[in-house]
Amino acid sequence: MRFTEHELTAALTGAAKTVFAAQDKDVRRGRRDVDEAWQALTTLQRFRLLDALGDQVLPVLVGLPDVDVEPGTRPAYTDEEVTRVVEERLGDSVGRVRRALLVKGRVALVQAALAAVPPRQDPDALIVPDHL
Secondary structure (H helix, E strand, C coil), X not given: CCCCHHHHHXXXXXXXXXXXXXXXXXXXXXXXXXXXXXXXXXXXXXXXXXXXXXXXXXHHHHHCCCCCCCCCCCCCCCHHHHHHHHHHHHCCXXXXXXXXXXXXXXXXXXXXXXXXXXXXXXXXXXXXXCCC
């Protein structure tokens, strides 16, 4: 599927929030919302997290097979489809056990990213202002 820039940005941000939520003690304990905690980060802190995850998530999203996405729905891929792409991108540079852990973690990360993609908009239903 061909993701738009907005969809890729939303996917990467969703994955970053998932990782951040797992790392932040207050979010894990339910003391504050992940969005509130995310906004409390500095721009540099958010950039660093997004930058670190971009190399792991974006190549996999781009490498996923093309699927038709009906307007109002999100793209959905099975764990097997995501795993296939993750393994292709990972290469053979790591040992068997470490590779298995990396694959499992990246598949979960990509699935979290896919869950954060906004529903696809119907291009025919977009409203264009009269003054354009």
